[in-house]
Structure formats: structure tokens, C-alpha cells
Amino acid sequence: xxxxxxxxxxxxxxxxxxxxxxxxxxxxxxxxxxxxxxxxxxxxxxxxxxxxxxxxxxxxxxxxxxxxxxxxxxxxxxxxxxxxxxxxxxxxxx
Numbered sequence: 123x124x125x126x127x128x129x130x131x132x133x134x135x136x137x138x139x140x141x142x143x144x145x146x147x148x149x150x151x152x153x154x155x156x157x158x159x160x161x162x163x164x165x166x167x168x169x170x171x172x173x174x175x176x177x178x179x180x181x182x183x184x185x186x187x188x189x190x191x192x193x194x195x196x197x198x199x200x201x202x203x204x205x206x207x208x209x210x211x212x213x214x215x216x
Contacts, residue, residue: 141168144175152182154209156202158191184209 147153153176157169166187176183186205191197 141172141175144172144179144181147176147179147181149180149182152184152209152213154206155183155185156188156195156205157185158188158193158195158197160190161193163193 155169155173157164157166159166169185169187173183173185188195188198188202195202
């Protein structure tokens, strides 16, 4: 059994994976990816793979990788909070 899912069936996990579904993402809603290189839950390579899929499928996105930061981006929390607010404002304010 996968740690975060109710199955360890590879086919079922693949169906649930955003990495394997980027062709289904809307091309009109931008995506913000933020990741720390010391994330103990999700490997940064998975975010990079997701970004590659988004790029390939022409889904608009921005990605920031914080060197040495963890899953919560705790070392750069204030910077990330500002980044998120700026992102939301960029796409929701006219």
C-alpha cells in the first residue's frame, strides 16, 4: 500500500498522477509550482517532470525551486507567501 493512497497498484497510481495527466490540464489557467530541494515527501524530480509535461502540453506555469528548503518551504516562508499573493493578484485582479 502506498503511504498516501489506499492502493499500491501501479496502474491506479498512474491514473491519479498529475504528471501523467498534463494533457488534460486547461491551457487557460496558469499553474504555480513551488518546491524545496530537501522535500522529504515529494522528490523535486517529480515537480520537474510535471513542469516538463505542462510545457509540452502548452499549459502556462511558473516554477520556483528553493535550494535546501523542505516540504513546507519553511526557510523561505515569507518569500513564498509573497510569491503566492503576487501570483493570485496577477491572475485575479483586473
